[in-house]
Amino acid sequence: MSNKPIIKVENIGKQYRLGTVGTGSFAHDVNRWWQGIRGKEDPYQKVGEVNDRTMVGGSEYVWALQDINFEVQQGEILGIVGKNGAGKSTLLKLLSRVTAPTTGKIICHGRIASLLEVGTGFHPELTGRENIYLNGAILGMTKKEIASKFDEIVDFAGCQKYIETPVKRYSSGMYVRLAFAVAAHLEPDILIVDEVLAVGDAEFQKKAIGKMQDVSKNSGRTVLFVSHNMAAVKSLCTRGVLMEQGKVVFSGNVDDVVNKYLSNYSVTDSFIKLNENNKDLLCCDIVCVEEIFFEDINENKLAVSSISDDSFIVIKYNVKKSGYHLNLSLSIYSEDEEYVLSSPSITDENWFRKKHDLGNYTAKCKLPKHMFNDKSYVFSVLLVDSGTKVILEIERIIKMDFYDDGINRSSYFGKWNGLVRPILEWNTEKES
Numbered sequence: 001m002s003n004k005p006i007i008k009v010e011n012i013g014k015q016y017r018l019g020t021v022g023t024g025s026f027a028h029d030v031n032r033w034w035q036g037i038r039g040k041e042d043p044y045q046k047v048g049e050v051n052d053r054t055m056v057g058g059s060e061y062v063w064a065l066q067d068i069n070f071e072v073q074q075g076e077i078l079g080i081v082g083k084n085g086a087g088k089s090t091l092l093k094l095l096s097r098v099t100a101p102t103t104g105k106i107i108c109h110g111r112i113a114s115l116l117e118v119g120t121g122f123h124p125e126l127t128g129r130e131n132i133y134l135n136g137a138i139l140g141m142t143k144k145e146i147a148s149k150f151d152e153i154v155d156f157a158g159c160q161k162y163i164e165t166p167v168k169r170y171s172s173g174m175y176v177r178l179a180f181a182v183a184a185h186l187e188p189d190i191l192i193v194d195e196v197l198a199v200g201d202a203e204f205q206k207k208a209i210g211k212m213q214d215v216s217k218n219s220g221r222t223v224l225f226v227s228h229n230m231a232a233v234k235s236l237c238t239r240g241v242l243m244e245q246g247k248v249v250f251s252g253n254v255d256d257v258v259n260k261y262l263s264n265y266s267v268t269d270s271f272i273k274l275n276e277n278n279k280d281l282l283c284c285d286i287v288c289v290e291e292i293f294f295e296d297i298n299e300n301k302l303a304v305s306s307i308s309d310d311s312f313i314v315i316k317y318n319v320k321k322s323g324y325h326l327n328l329s330l331s332i333y334s335e336d337e338e339y340v341l342s343s344p345s346i347t348d349e350n351w352f353r354k355k356h357d358l359g360n361y362t363a364k365c366k367l368p369k370h371m372f373n374d375k376s377y378v379f380s381v382l383l384v385d386s387g388t389k390v391i392l393e394i395e396r397i398i399k400m401d402f403y404d405d406g407i408n409r410s411s412y413f414g415k416w417n418g419l420v421r422p423i424l425e426w427n428t429e430k431e432s
Contacts, residue, residue, distance in 0.1 A: 079237030110189025
């Protein structure tokens with residue numbers, strides 16, 4: 001294996017103008033053209049802010065990426081981690097040549113296959129078979145080369161029954177299964193995979209991770225992997241890169257990178273109250289979240305809860321603009337960033353009622369006993385208009401610790417594995 005890196009990223013930056021494409025005005029376009037004629041730098045590259053989603057911008061321009069530098073060796077599996085908005089997907093689009101960098105350069109040696117979002121590279125009107133050949137042709141493979149891999153791709157994706165069906169009729173899970181199978185089997189030198197594997201079921205995710213390990217170890221191919229699932233990152237990758245606000249803030253051994261990520265974004269509070277320091281996080285022009293906390297059935301506030309007791313998460317908010325039909329939703333994660341579940345407020349009798357008036361509201365969601373394991377869980381809160389448009393997203397804002405009280409354990413005293421541990425209903429009868 002050569003010591004020459006297969007990917008080299010030098011001083012990469014990517015700038016966008018908020019709300020429009022390009023400079024957005026004739027005067028800016030002329031100024032940019034004139035500076036280019038004179039051999040000067042683009043004047044608008046010096047203008048702008050870092051990509052911090054929690055703050056209101058004061059500039060027309062934003063740097064999605066700034067001063068990105070790293071190298072990837074052949075056969076390496078690199079994990080790229082960071083919270084939403086850190087610039088991970090933008091970086092992968094640059095590496096995949098979907099878009100060009102504003103500054104810097106990227107040197108890649110070899111054929112690149114990318115899986116950036118559901119349906120990447122697929123034509124919805126074409127069948128699964130036709131899309132396999134289309135993707136292979138895009139990668140520069142001959143029809144004979146694609147045909148030799150065809151049966152293996154279809155078998156891996158598990159979609160034999162639907163291979164002659166237009167992919168627009170596929171579920172998102174089927175889409176991803178076939179797209180990943182194509183990308184992994186058509187022998188790219190570099191495989192780039194974004195968060196899309198989370199769409200697939202647990203069996204396929206395990207299968208896909210095994211395939212990426214095989215591609216790297218046995219075929220010497222390079223994999224770049226983005227995921228919020230830290231368990232998957234640690235099991236698959238050998239080295240990692242941590243991104244924050246469009247910059248690489250840490251790189252190294254994957255365990256060190258994951259630990260740094262979790263320490264940076266760990267949540268310690270079981271009670272959140274609106275104040276001047278968190279106002280940008282908890283408020284928008286439509287609604288302000290005043291408090292988030294946990295309580296027991298007697299309305300006593302909780303920091304920890306027994307797994308055998310019902311508990312509740314309470315969200316108090318103030319509506320500042322009327323005319324919106326606000327619903328709430330929770331997303332729950334383990335402390336190592338494994339996604340557990342989400343729950344919208346569709347069981348609330350007010351879900352289908354009239355739009356919110358101005359004033360204060362209290363929403364309460366029951367966390368049923370025997371649902372959670374002996375772990376810490378982190379909660380994200382979303383307020384959504386009419387069940388579709390996100391009004392306010394508060395990510396990983398509050399934590400709840402559940403402890404095992406020993407009830408219903410019988411003679412088993414080992415660690416009860418799993419993200420959740422509901423008591424399922426059983427029935428055993430002697431056959432006559």
